[in-house]
Amino acid sequence: MDYRRYSRLTIAFHIWGVLKFFFFAFLYLFIFNREAxxxxxxxxxxAILLILSIIFVIFKWLTTTYKIDEVAFYxxxxxxxxxxxxxxxSKIQNVSRHTTFLHKxxxxxxxxxxxxxxxxxxTIKFEVVSKExxxxxxxxxxxxxxxxxxSAHEEEKVEEYIEDRKLHFAASKKDILKASMTSLSxxxxxxxxxxxxxMINDFINVEKEAEGAIHFILSAWWLTTLVVIFLIVASTxxxxxxxxxxxxxxxxYSDDDRIYISRGVLDEVRFSISKEKVQAVEITQTLMKRILRIAEVKLTSAGQTGGGDSSMETSSLFPFLPQKDAFRLISEIxxxxxxxxxxHKLPKNALFARLLKPSWIWIIATALLYYFQPNVFNLHIPWWLLSLILLILIVLLRVLDYYNSRYVLNGRFIQLKTGSLATALFLTRRDKVIEIEMNRGPLEKILGIAKITTINRAQPVRHTHMYGVPESFRLAFYQWYKKRGSEIELKQ
Amino acid sequence: MDIDLPIPKQRLSKSSIKAMLMSELIGNAIWLPILAILFYVDARFDWWDWVGWVLWVVLGLTILSMIYALTIQPYLLYKNFRYEVDEEFLQIKQGVFIEKYELVPMTKIQSVATNQGPIQRRYGLYGLSVETMSSTHTIPMLSKEIAMQLRNTIAYYAKIKEVDE
Known part of the structure; x- marks a missing residue:
């Protein structure tokens, strides 16, 4: 196969992007401010910039080509x-599809x-392609x-491979409703x-008219109530x-090898990752989600799932899963x-260590408060009271972190849970951990505890810490990781 | 005690103590005149009061750290630095106050290099830096023979890669 260009429609999409970029400039230059x-x-x-941009888009399309064979993209x-x-x-970590309204x-x-x-x-990006x-x-x-x-032996199986995708989860109306409540959207x-x-005010002076309207609304209580109710309903x-x-x-969905996640009504986003390329799984809960017993399950991939647009969240299995379904979903997929x-819970000593560790935030904040003696909201709160409040908050967060922390080694897996208000449970397999680290200072030595760190592939590389595990676990963790060699598959 | 981690066997070169002393000496020999100039300029141009205070604090800290750095620090650093290389792992244990123990699989090592600065050259020492996906690990002062041998060993083991990369 020869080098070929991307679809001609790519030009149209890029030009559309350029037009969007210039839209406000043109609105400003041609519609308003006609007299300046x-x-x-x-x-x-x-106009010159616009024309140059369009020429650039066309040239870019003309000079960008690609080729595909059995092993690689060129x-x-x-x-x-x-x-x-x-x-x-073999280097590809995940595949994502983004169908915008325009694509649709x-x-x-x-x-x-x-x-x-x-x-x-x-990344290799095909900006416009047909679904087929x-x-x-x-x-x-x-x-x-x-x-x-x-190996050659298994190759036959590949040929026989039938698309057999199994649906694991589909968001119901109830889930969406719950999601809209939790996300406070x-x-x-x-x-x-x-x-x-x-934005409107920039062009037309609405402020004056608005003032009149507000006066009118506030003049009668029933009208005020009506407007407030209307606003609440409208925003919900x-x-x-x-x-x-x-x-x-x-x-x-998933089949034997891959996991597929798709979402969106107008803009459709689809993400797929090979099960082998999942580096770790994480269950996160914000405070709100903890109250409502909802959790988010995320798959960590070494590929770039960010990239500025909304695709960041695509590696997440549904962000508003009922808590009890989270574990089930992981073991199913x-x-x-x-x-x-x-x-396991952390030992008591881990709580002491958390409380004894100096808080730099508090020290610096106190120094600043003492120096500037700010008058917050004109309430005349003395600086030491503010500092005290901050100290209590920090201690509270540390205590919560202690109570939420959990750890366990389970065969080839390690599970670490941390967090004070929002919590995160991190789960990964031994062969996916690319490095480990164990630290302890004099205080930890006396208390018989240590900090352990796993390092995983992600974009950027991910360090997961657990502070305050007992020394016996540190040794177990070390020995656990040492057994890694027997599980990894080596390249020839 | 049996809940302690096994200590890696290899140490840095013995002459690393001398090299570290020398580098501290040179460092201080550069820093002290700078501090003296700052004191002079402060007095000469009548800078704000707090600048003087800061300078005195810095001087105090410098003297304290100098006493530590020129007496026991090099020895402690030497004593606490251990490493070990085998077919599967590179292990490094270091740190005088905060003890850090790292375990790096050979298959995850991306490059290994020796390097030598002027002070190291004076004592015939080499540093070894091992790069992985997440960071660079350094074994700072080894004798030439050991450094070269270690570099080749690591390079040999690190050639083997895992399937998923």
Whole structure:
């Protein structure tokens, strides 16, 4: 196969992006401010920039090409300096699809293959492809990369491989409703209204009229109540719609090798990762979610799941799972992961150590409070009281952290739970831990405790700490990691 | 006690104590004149009061750290630094007050290099730096023979990679 260009529609998408970028500038230059003197120059400059951007987009499309064979992607780009890259399929960590509303209108989608390398060079992105082509590409990469790894004996099995996806979770209306409550998304209406107000105010002076309206509303109590009720209802509905658009159609599938997560109503996002490439699993709960017994399960991947857009959250299994379903879902989706429900508490000494450790935040804050003696909200609170309040808060958080902390070694797995208000339970397999570290200072030595750290592949590399485990566990942790050698698969 | 971690066997080169002393001497020989100049400039140009206080505190700390650094610190650093390399792992234990024990699988090592600064050269020592996906681990002062041998050993073991990379 020869090098070929991306779909012609890519140009249209890029031009659309450029137009969006210039939209407000043009609104400002051509619709409002018609009288200003400098407007002529401004218009000319804006027009030149626009034309240059469009030319750039076209040239970029003309000079960017790709090639695919059985083992790798080959990318070539650049007009003056040619830049070629080879990305073998075996390096690909996860695949994501983002179907925006625009994509939907023309029945296409965008496809992204992410590797563990950081920076732009790490991803291969097809901005506009048809659904069939995307399926084909994904299948091609999946099958080819498996052929490289499996022995000839298993190859037949690959051929027989039938698409057999099992649905593990589909968000119900109740889940979405709960999600919109927990995420407090109904509060989003207020900032949205405020920013809308200021944006309009920039062009037309609404402030004066608004003032009159507010006076009118406040003049009768029944009118005030009505408006308040209306605002509450409107913001709740707004929050629900927003949550529905983002998390509606949330589905988690898996087959023998891969996990698929898709979500979204207008913008559809689909994420898939090979089970072997899951580096760790994490269950996180914010304070609100803990109260409502909801949890979020995240899959840690070495690929870049960030990248500025909303895809960050795609590696998360549904963020609003009922707590009891979280464990079930993990063991269903990743059958070789074992979740231990029973975990050890930290020894009492770990609490002492947490309380005895100096808090730099408190020391610095106290020094600053003493020096500036600020008058907070005009309440005349003395500086030492503020410092005391801060100290109590810090102690409280540390005590909570002590009570929430749990740890356990369970066969090949390690489970660490930490956090004071929001908690996170981290679960990973021995062969996915790329390094470990154990620390202790004089205080910890006296108290017979230590800090242990696991380091995992992620973007960026992830360090997970557990402070205050007993020394006997430190040794167990060391011996546990030493047995790693028997489990890893080595390259020839 | 049986709940303590096993201590890695290898140590730094004995002459690392002398090298560390020398580097501390040089460091202080550069820093003290700078401090003296600051004192002079402070008096000459009548800077704010607090600058004087800060300078005195810095001087106090410098003297304290100098006493420590030029007497027992090099010995303690030497005594507490241990490493061990085998087929599967690189182990490093270090730290005088805060003890740090690292365990790095050979398969996860991406590169290994020896390096030598001017002071190390004076004593015929080499530093070894081992890079992994998450950080760089250094074994600072080894004799030439051991450093080269260790570099080759690590490079040999680290050639083997795991499937998922």
């Amino acid at each position: 003197d400098w407007i002529g120059y401004g218009r000319i400059i804006a 990318l070539s780009e650049g007009f003056f300096t040619k830049h070629k890259r080879t990305i073998p399929f 209108l023309i029945g296409k989608t965008s496809l992204k293959f992410e590797t563990g390398m950081s920076g732009d060079g790490g 082509e995307a399926d084909h590409l994904e299948d091609w990469v999946e099958k080819s990369s498996r052929k490289v790894n499996v 109904f509060l989003l209406l207020i900032p949205a209204l405020v920013s809308l107000f200021f 509905i707004f929050g629900m719609i927003k949550t529905y658009i983002k998390y509606g159609n949330y589905r988690i 990743l059958p070789d992961y074992e979740v231990a429900e029973e975990m």
